[in-house]
Amino acid sequence: MDIPYTVEVRRDTGLNNGKIGIWLFLASEVMLFGALFASYILIRTGSPSWPRGDTLLDVPLATFNTIVLITSSVTMVMAWASLMRRKFGTFRIYMGATILLGFVFLIVKYFEYSHHFAIGEGPSHNNFLAIYFTLTGLHMLHVFGGMVVNAYFWGPGAKLYQTNPVWFTNRVEHSGLFWHFVDLVWIFLFPTLYLL
Amino acid sequence: MNLRWVHAMLILFSAALAVLFGVYCLGLYREGYGSGSLVAAVVAFATSAGLIAYDSWFLRKTRTL
Numbered sequence: 147m148d149i150p151y152t153v154e155v156r157r158d159t160g161l162n163n164g165k166i167g168i169w170l171f172l173a174s175e176v177m178l179f180g181a182l183f184a185s186y187i188l189i190r191t192g193s194p195s196w197p198r199g200d201t202l203l204d205v206p207l208a209t210f211n212t213i214v215l216i217t218s219s220v221t222m223v224m225a226w227a228s229l230m231r232r233k234f235g236t237f238r239i240y241m242g243a244t245i246l247l248g249f250v251f252l253i254v255k256y257f258e259y260s261h262h263f264a265i266g267e268g269p270s271h272n273n274f275l276a277i278y279f280t281l282t283g284l285h286m287l288h289v290f291g292g293m294v295v296n297a298y299f300w301g302p303g304a305k306l307y308q309t310n311p312v313w314f315t316n317r318v319e320h321s322g323l324f325w326h327f328v329d330l331v332w333i334f335l336f337p338t339l340y341l342l
Numbered sequence: 343m344n345l346r347w348v349h350a351m352l353i354l355f356s357a358a359l360a361v362l363f364g365v366y367c368l369g370l371y372r373e374g375y376g377s378g379s380l381v382a383a384v385v386a387f388a389t390s391a392g393l394i395a396y397d398s399w400f401l402r403k404t405r406t407l
Contacts (some may be wrong), residue, residue: 209363216356216393223349223400230407322345326352333355341366 153312168320172327175288179331182284186277186338197274199340202267204258208340211254212332218247219329222296222322229315234307237318241300244325248293255286278339285335288328295321346404353397360390 151163159166190196199205225240262268262275269279299318306314364386370379 212359216353219349219352220396223345226345227404227407319345323348326345326348330352330355333352333359337359337362337366341363 153310153316162316164316164320165323168323172323175327179281179284182277182281183334183338186281189273189277193273197272199274199342202274203278203340204261205340207254207258208336211251212336214247214251214254215329215332218244218251219326221247222325226315226318226322229307229311229318232311234304238300238304241296241318245293245296245300248289248296251289252286252293255282281335281339285328285331288331292321292325292328296325344407346401346407350397350401353393353400357390357393357397360386360393364390 149163153162155162156166161169221240221243225237225244228234228236228240259279267275269276299314299321303317304314306317364383367379367383367386371377371383
């Protein structure tokens with residue numbers, strides 16, 4: 147049986163089923179990260195002393211990673227815009243760049259993490275690093291998940307474009323919405339953990 | 343809301359972050375961290391302006407999507 151409303155819009159929701167699904171999923175993600183942010187605020191305000199993020203963390207590396215993620219959101223939206231204009235070749239270039247930028251983000255994070263572990267600053271070192279590793283670790287998992295989905299659309303999943311280009315374009319848009327959510331989380335994480 | 347509007351919103355948040363980062367760098371400069379932090383602040387403010395210009399270009403360019 148075919149999945150209904152993959153291309154056409156449902157009259158009751160005003161959206162196709164895929165878009166409703168991704169927005170519901172993102173709503174649950176907001177609750178997940180919202181709970182962790184709330185925990186961070188409670189721990190920080192309840193603590194008699196709290197270290198400044200820039201005394202423990204590498205701000206220049208995180209700034210570089212912020213630029214990488216914002217650039218990846220540009221390449222992601224360009225990939226979707228290319229499909230909307232029926233330029234499949236351009237889509238593959240932009241989607242490839244998005245995956246590559248996600249990979250760069252993870253490599254930089256790996257260096258950041260390994261530096262902390264090398265000097266004995268793991269999650270059990272103090273409350274700040276515990277919440278830092280929890281929030282950034284969960285965010286990294288989301289980046290990785292987004293990369294897997296994007297890689298699928300760049301590779302084997304792209305076959306759908308030949309038979310149903312509108313459905314494929316919708317799928318890429320939904321993946322793009324998730325990728326933008328992941329970027330937005332970082333835009334809040336960066337100042338919260340590193341600057342304030 | 344489609345990806346076009348979500349992207350435009352993300353870029354606005356990024357521009358706000360660039361301003362915040364600029365203010366942070368200015369704070370470092372006042373604490374005596376040297377001219378490097380002043381340069382970083384100027385670059386951050388310029389980046390923020392650049393992001394807003396990009397946002398407006400993007401919305402005009404993708405009006406038909």
